[in-house]
Every structure is written in C-alpha cells, then in structure tokens.
Amino acid sequence: MGDGARYIGVAERRARLALRQRLAGQARAGTPEEVAGALVALHGTDPATVYLAVGARLADPAGTVEETGRALYEDRSLVRMHGMRHTVFVFPTGLTAVVHASTGLAVAARERSSLLKHMATAGAPDAAWLKEVEESTLAALARRGQATAAELAQDEPRLREQFVYAAGKSYEGVHTVSTRLLRVLGVEGKVVRGRPLGSWTSSRFRWALAPEHAELDVAQAQAELLRRWLAACGPATEADLKWWTGWRVTEVRRALAAIGAEPVSLDEGTGYVAGGDAGPVPSPDAPWAALLPALDPTAMGWQQRDWYLAPGLRPRLFDGSGNVGPTVWWNGRVIGGWAQRPDGEIAWRILDEEGIGREARAAIGSEAERLAGWLGTTRITPRFRTPLEKELAAG
Incomplete structure (x- = not known):
C-alpha cells in the first residue's frame, strides 16, 4: 500500500459498525426496508433471523413481525432469494438485478449443469424434457401466484418424478x-421464496415468480454491489x-x-473503503448494547473478525460449520451470547468481562x-445451534 493511506483503528471501526449497521440507539431505523437497505442483505437461511435482525435495529420493535411480513409478502419491497456464496438472503427488491448478475449467474450455470448431469447418469429424461417441465411449472406458478411444490405438481405431474442420485x-x-428444479430456478432468478406455511419462524415456504428485473452487465453489477457493501461495512x-x-x-x-x-491501513493490513469515505467518523452519542440473532449479518459480515470478536469466544459462539449463534454486543464488540428458554425468558451470559460494569449489564438486561x-x-430455536445457546436454552 502506498504512503499516506489513513490508519483506521479498532475504535473507529466499531463506531462505523454501530452507526451504519443501525445498532447504536441514535441510528436505529423506522422500517424493515431501512434496515435491509442499510445492511445490503439480511441472512435468510434461518427464517427467524430476518425478523430478529430487523427487530434488533428498529427504534420501535413492537410491529416487527407485521411490518417485516408486509414488506416481504404484501408490498414485496423485500425479497428472499439466493445470493452471495449460494446462500439465501433477504434483499431490497431494487437490488435483485444487481445480486442476480453479480453473484447468481455463475452459480446458476453450475446448478443447471449439475442437475442435467445427475439426471443423465440416472437414465432420467433429457434437457428438452426438463425444459418443458420448467416452462409448465412457471406457467402454473404465474396462474397461482404462490404455491408449494406439491401444489405445483398438481398442475405439472412430472414434477413428482424421481431419479437416483449417486x-x-x-x-x-x-x-x-x-x-432440484425449483432450486435451479431459484438461483437462476426465476423464482423466489414466498409466504411460509405456518408462522414467521417456519422454514417451509411457498414459491413465487421473481420480480422482473433488467439483465445487467456482470462487471457493472459487481461494482455496484461492492460499492453498496463498502458503504455499509x-x-x-x-x-x-x-x-x-x-x-x-x-x-x-x-x-x-x-x-x-480508497485503500486504508488496518491492524490486519490493507483495507478498503468506498471512494470519499476514508475520513474520520464520530463515535455514537452514547454506549450501546444489542442482542443479535444467529447468522446476523453484522456478526457474519467479515471473514477477519478479531476487531469485534475475540478468538477465545468462538468455540462457544459458533457451530462446527462456522455459523454464529445469538450474540451479545457492547459498544461494538461481541462479549457473550443469549438464548430463549421454553418459558420465553431471554437468558444471556457475558464471556468477555473486560470493561463490563453495571452500565453494560443494565443495558443488556434492557435489550433482553x-x-x-x-x-x-x-x-x-436457531436452525444452527451452538454450545452456549444450547446451554443457556436448557436453563
């Protein structure tokens, strides 16, 4: 990195996180759309995470479930779809074209090729047959609006056919x-997850046609996605x-x-900020606490996490696949975890006591x-359970 790159230390990185991730009290949002827009993407692998991540960042969380459901399933200002790393996220609907072109096209090509290869190996029908089924399925979904795979199979019985894999x-x-086909259509940006069967915590979704969007140039879409993400993170x-x-x-x-x-100097080496964003930022007006859910986009936002999560805490807060569990935050760093017990109590525990006094405990208790x-x-109950979450949930 050239001379003159500004150094951004841990304290300032935590200040940026507090304000731009809508976690400090002064930065909390008014709507789910504001939250999603600020974060770029909400992890959607665990359906409850979307609502919990939104609720943690709203100035008034009382209407979290109703307002997030409205945005997802009535206004469709938010959409649940495949994105980065072949993971399900919730994005602002206006970002779907950028996400699809920047991260989805390559994955989609691999997924379709894999499906056709597996079908051919199993002696199943060919690509022309699959194309017919696909077109018929999309037409049925257009007629129904939203539907489960079983409902779509009533209109297109070939969806029920099976083949042996491996x-x-x-x-x-x-x-x-x-x-397999609905998964491929999902990563191709043709269908998205619709309203779930059951409550907002259910992982059983209907399918819906994806919002129409322009086909963007891949490089331009990647630049736009990175610009938005650097502005937020x-x-x-x-x-x-x-x-x-x-x-x-x-x-x-x-x-x-x-x-x-713009390149900047970080403790771990060279980092980057969006153009014009290298200047200092103010600290939050007041100390802040937050209880963030498993797979929260802030906790999972960076690969290198030592500046906000001490390595010694990871064995208790992550599962064996690298999924973070529910976390307790104080002034920009993870200090512990939480869980909900069967009686509804929010139980929490501090694992890193450094600098944690009466004010911090009172603020965490208030958030709980x-x-x-x-x-x-x-x-x-998080979809991916971690050692501390299981321990706290058991009482």
Missing part, C-alpha cells in the same frame, strides 16, 4: 424433480470481500478499481426485556 455410492439418494480487506461475495480475487480487484475504492416483549408467546 447410485452405488455411500451418499446415494433419491431426488424428486421438483426439489467498510473498511474491509480483500479477504473479507472475497469471502462475503464468493467471487474470485480478480473480480474483487476489478470491482474495487471500478468504484475508485425489549426482545422478550415483542416476541411475546413465540419461541425461537
């Missing part, structure tokens, strides 16, 4: 055409950017150059009451 292997299994290293996007390092560097990203208040009778 015959003779230890991982041999039977795949249904509907399961910068500074970040190349390693952070490569991990978050799932791109090749050459694509990351091309996008950085395209948006005129705030969360319990808007959850009401709903009970939350």
